[in-house]
Amino acid sequence: MTYGQPQYGYTPPPKKSKAWLWITLTLVVVLIAGGVAFTGFVSPGFFKTKSDTASRATPEQLSQSFVNGVGEDRVSQLWCPVRSKRSYTFEQTMAVSEGAQLRTSAHQRAAQEYSAAFTAGGLTVGIAMIPGEGGWCVRDAKVGGEPEPLPSIETRPSPHPDVKTxxxxxxxxxxxxxxxxxxxxxxxxxxxxxxxxxxxxxxxxxxxxxxxxxxxxxxxxxxxxxxxxxxxxxxxxxxxxxxxxxxxxxxxxxxxxxxxxx
Incomplete structure (x- = not known):
């Protein structure tokens, strides 16, 4: 055999295509991206913007926080320490409602009191807000309209009146x-x-x-x-x-x- 001369009768094998590999990789990337998107936006929603349910430095902030909180059943920290008796019934009603949207923005009704209204579960609800420790708080919630403002939010007792009987x-x-x-x-x-x-x-x-x-x-x-x-x-x-x-x-x-x- 003479070295350096071509070998007759031999055909090199064809190269394998890598197209299937790229298709597989593409499908994997798409599936992973879709799964992350679903998890992020639906469950548990870490891509979503969290609704503010805590701000209450102003009546405007409080009213929006309250509406957001109703939608998520998270309004407990927004109530005043002493609030209307009917607000407890309201809280139970709203716990089974779906969605809430601000209808009337915060507006002043008395010297130290603001009101706002929103819709939730097919109902119109009005809230009354007064200054409290650490910001404003909700003192009353009324289904069907805005609560009547208090003449005063003072809670210190007046002097005992002179009564005989x-x-x-x-x-x-x-x-x-x-x-x-x-x-x-x-x-x-x-x-x-x-x-x-x-x-x-x-x-x-x-x-x-x-x-x-x-x-x-x-x-x-x-x-x-x-x-x-x-x-x-x-x-x-x-x-x-x-x-x-x-x-x-x-x-x-x-x-x-x-x-x-x-």
Whole structure:
């Protein structure tokens, strides 16, 4: 055999195509990208912009945070420490609603109070906002319209009024509740009533309840007076009851108040 001469009768094998490899790689990249996109935007949504549900430095921020929070069932940190009784019912209703959208932006209704309205679950809801510790907070939520503003957001009791009888003390208390005057209502309460009673009185006033005295029972031996009430609480007619301590130090005072039962 002579070296350097061509080898006759031999054909080199054809080169294998790599097209299938590039197609496979492309499909893998597409599948991975699609999976990341689904995870990021749908579950758990780390590509999504998180809704602000905490800002409350201004009424405008609070109202939007509240609307965002309703949509995510995260509004607990936006309520005032003492708020309307009906707001608890509202919170239960909104927990099963879907979606919320601001309808009326924050606007001033009183010296230190703003209101706003939004829609959620087919309902229109109004909220009332007042200054609180660390920013503004929601004191009331009303289905169907904006809450009526308070005459004042002051919560320090006025001086105890000069009353001579339990009936007079109870009547002054009813007048203060109807006027939505928190300091006046608290001024008639007995000094020893628990804080839960004081908070409960404010809860009723933060709403829009109104009462009238139907009947008064003076219990001379027990040194107590009972005032039987009729009224409207959150749009529903309900009875009410006030009990006074007629021989309290400093004068007759309200010892207990049942806003929706007698």
């Amino acid at each position: 339990g009936e007079e003390a109870g009547t002054k208390f009813v007048d203060a509740v109807n006027a939505r005057d928190i300091p006046a209502a608290l001024s008639v309460l007995c000094a020893k009533v628990p804080d839960t009673t004081r908070d409960g009185v404010q809860q009723i006033i933060h709403g829009e309840a109104r009462y009238t005295v139907d009947k008064t029972d003076v219990l001379t031996t027990a040194k107590q007076t009972i005032l039987h009430l009729s009224g409207e609480n959150d749009g529903v007619r309900k009875p009410g009851r006030i009990e006074t301590e007629d021989d309290a130090e400093g004068g007759p005072c309200v010892a207990s108040f049942a806003p929706d039962s007698d």
